[in-house]
Amino acid sequence: MAEIAQAAPARPFVRRSPWSELFRKEDWWAIWIGLGLIAVAVALFAGGSSIKWLAVAPQKWSHLTDVTQQLKAHGLQYAALFVLWAVAFGIGAAALGIKITRFLPAFLLVYLAAGSIYFLGQWDQAAHYNLEPPLVALGLGLLLSNTLGVPRWLEPGLRVEFYIKTGIVLLGAGLPLTLIAWAGPVAIVQAAIVSLATFGVIYAAAVRLGLDRRLAATLGTGGAVCGVSGAIAVGGAVGAKKEEVSVAISLVVVWAIVMIFVLPLIARALNLSTGVAGAWIGTSEFADAAGLAAAQTYGGYAGNVPGIAGSPDAAVSAFTLMKVIGRDVWIGVWAFVLSLIATTRWERTGVQSKASAAEIWNRFPKFVLGFLVASAVMTLVTRGFDYAVYKKEVLPTLVAPLQAFRTWAFTFAFLSIGLSTRIREFASIGARPLVAFTIGVVVNVILGFVLSTQVFGGFWNRLGQ
Amino acid sequence: MKRPDSPSCRQCRYFQNAASDVEAALPGLSALSSAYAAVRGSDGICAVHARYVAASAHCPDFAISVSLVRSQAALA
Numbered sequence: 201m202a203e204i205a206q207a208a209p210a211r212p213f214v215r216r217s218p219w220s221e222l223f224r225k226e227d228w229w230a231i232w233i234g235l236g237l238i239a240v241a242v243a244l245f246a247g248g249s250s251i252k253w254l255a256v257a258p259q260k261w262s263h264l265t266d267v268t269q270q271l272k273a274h275g276l277q278y279a280a281l282f283v284l285w286a287v288a289f290g291i292g293a294a295a296l297g298i299k300i301t302r303f304l305p306a307f308l309l310v311y312l313a314a315g316s317i318y319f320l321g322q323w324d325q326a327a328h329y330n331l332e333p334p335l336v337a338l339g340l341g342l343l344l345s346n347t348l349g350v351p352r353w354l355e356p357g358l359r360v361e362f363y364i365k366t367g368i369v370l371l372g373a374g375l376p377l378t379l380i381a382w383a384g385p386v387a388i389v390q391a392a393i394v395s396l397a398t399f400g401v402i403y404a405a406a407v408r409l410g411l412d413r414r415l416a417a418t419l420g421t422g423g424a425v426c427g428v429s430g431a432i433a434v435g436g437a438v439g440a441k442k443e444e445v446s447v448a449i450s451l452v453v454v455w456a457i458v459m460i461f462v463l464p465l466i467a468r469a470l471n472l473s474t475g476v477a478g479a480w481i482g483t484s485e486f487a488d489a490a491g492l493a494a495a496q497t498y499g500g501y502a503g504n505v506p507g508i509a510g511s512p513d514a515a516v517s518a519f520t521l522m523k524v525i526g527r528d529v530w531i532g533v534w535a536f537v538l539s540l541i542a543t544t545r546w547e548r549t550g551v552q553s554k555a556s557a558a559e560i561w562n563r564f565p566k567f568v569l570g571f572l573v574a575s576a577v578m579t580l581v582t583r584g585f586d587y588a589v590y591k592k593e594v595l596p597t598l599v600a601p602l603q604a605f606r607t608w609a610f611t612f613a614f615l616s617i618g619l620s621t622r623i624r625e626f627a628s629i630g631a632r633p634l635v636a637f638t639i640g641v642v643v644n645v646i647l648g649f650v651l652s653t654q655v656f657g658g659f660w661n662r663l664g665q
Numbered sequence: 666m667k668r669p670d671s672p673s674c675r676q677c678r679y680f681q682n683a684a685s686d687v688e689a690a691l692p693g694l695s696a697l698s699s700a701y702a703a704v705r706g707s708d709g710i711c712a713v714h715a716r717y718v719a720a721s722a723h724c725p726d727f728a729i730s731v732s733l734v735r736s737q738a739a740l741a
Contacts, residue, residue: 226701296701297684361699428698429705432691435717436708442690445717449693456697487697531704539719550714551674553722563704617696625692 226362229292231570234369236288237605238574242581245598255601256281257608258319267319282311285608289362298356306357313340314611327504334493334614338460341618350619358616361429364489365567367609368524372574373602375517376582379663380575383518384525386659387482390651391526394483397647399424399534402640409632413546415444417538419633422452423640426528426565427487433531433563437539438546439553446627451637453621456490463645464498474502474510475518475664476652482522483648493614495519510664518663520571529568532560674711675720678730682709682720691717 222228241251256277261267271278286307293303314337320326321333344350350358399420406416418440422431428449435445463484467477477498485491499515501508540555578599585594652660674680681690684700690710694700707720714724 221703225703226699227703358695359699359701360695360697361702426704428694428696429702432694432698432700432708432717433704433706436706436719439716439718439722442710442715442717446691446693449691449698453693453696489697535704549716550726551711551716551718551722551724553719556721559706559719562706566703621693621696627692 223295225566226292226296226359227365227566227570229295230362230365230369230567231573233288233292233366234372234570235573235577237370238373238577238602241598241602242577245581245594250597250601252597252601252604253277254280254284255604257604258315258322260322260324261319262324270319278315281608282308285311285612289359289366292362293356293359298359302353302356306354308357309354310357310612310615313337314608314615317615318607318611321500327500332497332500333611334497335461337611337614338457338493338618341615342457342621343618345619345622346624350622354619358620360489360613360616360620363609363613363616364492365570367492367606367613368488368520369567369570369574370602370606370609371516371520372571373578374513374599374606375520375575377572377575377579379517380521380525380572383521383659383663386656387479387521387526390479390483390656391522393651394644394648395424395527395530398640398644401643402636405639406633406636409636411632411636412441412444414438414440414542414549415447415633416636417542418444418448419451419637420640421531421534421538422448423455423486423637423644424527425534426523426531427452427456427485427490429487429528429565430531430534433535434538437535437553437555437559437563438542439549439551443627447629447633450626450629451633452486453626454623455637455641456486457617457621459485460490460494460497463494464501467498468501468505468508471507471509472653473661473664474499474508474512474514475660475662476510476657478515478518478664479522479656479660480648480652481515482519482526483652484645485519485523488523488528489613489617491519491523492516492610493617496610510661514664518660524565524568524571528565531565532563535563536560672723672727672729673720674709674718674722674724674727675707676727676730677711678728679712679726680709680718680720680730681712682707686710 244251256274286304290300290303294300317333317337320331320336402420402423403416406419417438418431418435421434431448431452463481478495481491481494485494495515499512502510502512536557536559539553543553543555582594687700687709688695708717711718713726
């Protein structure tokens, strides 16, 4: 133990105010950045101007000369956009404890690579060759990180969750509060059915296979609620072994990445509408970033692939309602309940945990608040405009630029997933956890499909229209 | 600054819950989540029991952190 004591770092002990969380968690920084952009956009819109100059995005192109022309015409805007993101994410990263001098060079490369992928997605033949930006970003990142490797200096810029949460807050600006109120309850019911069934199956299978109950609970929450975030929330709440949490993380990441490619493929083969496919992905994917990659890919099929009905945004909207509102927000409750069970019913470990209801709020994914506030603000700002005025004035000067910011943030995230996933570093999973988790995946996918296409299919189809 | 109430992992020298330490200890965590996320709370790694535990947990092997001793000495 003396050796461990010497090895343990002597970090400064600081008793922090609860308010310090507002600047020490990336959820809050995603809110500040997302809502900050929305506030500026709304202020400019109210003043008769627009933020669209800064929200530059690649346009459709046919030949490489078109790309060159776009870059010549808008080069200054792309440089300004980089500065905006670098300042916003750089300040956030610095507040989180990431050295800004390490973050900025890495982010520059992330920005350039994301921009290239964004451009590739606008090629008029991209859909023909299945070059959907989320899949290209992910596939390229995975290929590089697992063959050539990713240099250490790039790692500080690969903040998947920071980017995806910022994108989700911005996504709130595109979803009217009335839609969330209309579809939210259905999403909660559907997600609750699948979450409880998936958790129950994984937990029961794991215990039956002789695995520790804490590992079973960590695996179950990872599969049923919110992927890696669910696994670490419950792993900590029940006091799982470190290697058990590692096993759960490895399983979730591997399956989540498989699902990014498989779910859109099956949905496309079955000609599911964008709303239905988004709901299914939201029910059956494990992580927000992975699910958004799949949902955005599927949304891209609308209008490009024959037989896919619904609007492009419906896939992402349905996914977000299902995953964020239906599943993510309950993680604190899961952690509290399982912590209570662990401390009162399960065999004791050397470490005694305390179950506290305060954990429900402590572990609440705060970025969801930003998503809801963004929706409320935009609903208020855009009310009173008739459809013609909305389409002619509000959409191009206020809504579309915020959508462009969102797409940039998501592309940073999709690229970062691939670049930060190094399969060889994963924990050795073992056959029994793999079997237990895979049984849960099968149940989750089938049940999610039946609920999304049969039980609530009409509802999700209407969302897409 | 208040003195700590009762010994918990939060004040223990064997407890590591800095986000960078947690991400280094759990490979794959940052690929689809983050140690900087709100859902993690203040959980960290116990170097004695090799468990991932809440900062509010406790055990008989508690050893006050060196930095906390210094903080208390400064208060005295």
